[in-house]
Amino acid sequence: MSDRAPQPVARRLPSDEARDLLVLVRELAEREIAPRAAEEEAAGRFPRELFTLLSGTGLLALPYDSAYGGGDQPYEVYLQMLEELAAARLTVGLGVSVHTLSCHALAHFGTEEQRAAHLPAMLGGGLLGAYCLSEPSSGSDAAALRTRAERDGGDWVLDGTKAWITHGGVADFYTVLARTGGPGPRGITAFLVPGDAPGLSAAAPERKMGMKGSPTAQVHLDGVRVPDARRIGEEGQGFTIALAALDSGRLGIAACAIGVAQAALDEAVAYARERRQFGRPIADFQGLRFLLADMATRIAAGRALYLEAARLRDAGLPFAREAAMAKLSCSDTAMQVTTDAVQVLGGYGYTADFPVERLMREAKVLQIVEGTNQIQRMVIARHVVGPESR
Template identity: 65%
Template sequence: MPASHVMPSEESADLIEVVRDLADGELAPRVAKAEADEEFPREVFRTLGAMGVLGLPYPEEHGGGGQPYDVYLRVLEEIARVWSGVAVGTSVHVLSCFGLAGFGTDEQRRAWLPGMLGGDLLGAYCLSEPHAGSDPAAMTTRAVRDGDDYVLTGAKAWTTHGGHADFYTVMARTSDDRRGISCFLVPAGTEGLSADPPERKMGLTASPTATMRFDGVRVPVERRIGAEGDGLRIALAALDSGRLGIAAVATGLAQGALDHAVAYAKERSTFGRPIIEHQGLAFLLADMEAAVQSARAMTLHAARLKDLGLPFGREASIAKMVATDNAMKVTTDAVQVLGGYGYTRDFPVERYMREAKVMQIFEGPNQIQRMVIGRSLAGNTSSAITALGREKH
């Protein structure tokens, strides 16, 4: 049974219905083959772009959809319910637009943002490095000023859409200071920019992930986003929003696994009745439903804080941790519900289980989320409820 949503407007409710129809009608029939063949569905992103999905949470004046973040996340969830690789790709594209949208000049936004949000272009985000994943301040990719250009040299690992994207938002070191990192918008096809062969992954196999190589890549100064040294601040702010994207994807993935498990449990009979009527299995499904609902509630709570302009970093980490840990548990239990069939590729739950694992790793592994949450508890941070209460008065 698909998730029910209480949407903030009739327009957003219609949007969810359109996306759900697309997921069920167009994505579902092709996902298994595309994932098995490791075939990147570029045309699916063009379709989503034409629908306005790739720019949903950004302002209409720049070509975006002007939707609240909580609406955008529910769209991601509906896509992930059927094809999490496409949902991850959508989240990564939205993340790759964040630096320009939030920190670019008016001139930069007018020049490039409409094309990035309009659906024709697909973005990628280059932050992690082979030896600097969870510690981005340790990156070694450098950008050296040379007249009116910067020259980028180094490598960026784990790049979703690597080799397929139309533009890359890249963080590179511009000084030896640990925080001396800057942000650049690099078009695909720039001389010296290349992609390694895609990683051979356990899941999300239709979503290419590759190391990007920067061999003397020249980028004009006007393609630097923000001032020199702003890159780490941009990256960390982007990750707060990106974690909500992954939380929504994980919630949708778990919902899809739960839907398949419930449908199977209603059809499969033992001892003269459907297995869903046996208490042991009914309790397992109930726990799965509670896990999905709690992940959704936490994710939307954090999104609403963001939409109100309130601090949401701690809540984003909680949402990412809860949703992805729950997705791993729910998909594992879905395989258990189907028994031996769940372990075969004749049913999608084994794929959901493989895909859930990486959700606990990217956008900061869940051990890092626990560090973020713990440090926030140790600090003197005001409560969002108090802040909202003051605004109401």
């Protein structure tokens, strides 16, 4: 509905280059992504060409080392880019976040030879990644995964099923966590699996409440053979690798959540200025003004929280607690703000003629992915109070 005028928010940008980059991202989002978002989401169409475009412009590689085709940008800048993309279309913003998550294991735990062999194509070669941790019987309890990898000479043979995989069936590579040892977190190892590996297949995409343009599917591994050169890290190090990636991934979800919330607020403000009741715009009524003020305040607080966590990460400081706080707060904010936006638009907000109903449906998943918000509270409490007594 609105042209989404730039919002006057406080952002400490590290450089003029970063400022120019974010202006470019917003222009690209407004020109290439937002105009077709509602139509394509309604049709359930996956915009692969947009990811190819983002890869060609270097936007799939921002937080990684330029030696491997990355953009050398701090996470603070990368997350603000995600916010802009998610505000235009969550399928794209979340898709970039998942791709970045899928590259994390190799970029941070791979050998020099592995990074040189694979990262340039993963970051800037038009490829798209997927992250395979969850399974039908292990979601929040990720350490209980059952997918197995057995040694066979110089190879590993993978068997099992992964669930809730964003880009399942369309990804060019999968970062897969599989069990190579006994039960528990110490028996898990990470692998980089090509999307066209024999024995790898995807089920039909899930039928979802929102984000219908983003395929989410089970991924089946039936005797998938992977050379040991595609094992990432040491045997048994996989769970540590997975948790490290998820700390960063939670910040991506937080940024996407604020993008969705900001888009909903923009729509609500534009509508409130135009809609007239009792002879004047409804934006003049104090009850509505207070509601919009609360929405704006929640968004600003969430944005500040994810940016502060990003700055800790960029400084090489611990940030797991802040990442969990940001994911929790920002996704709850997205759900609240989109719900309030529907209320501002009244009956029109409940129709598909206006984008706020889609934004409300999309916001819900952000409270679930990358660790449910109940898991985030457990993580935060562990940092604040200490581990639970047994």
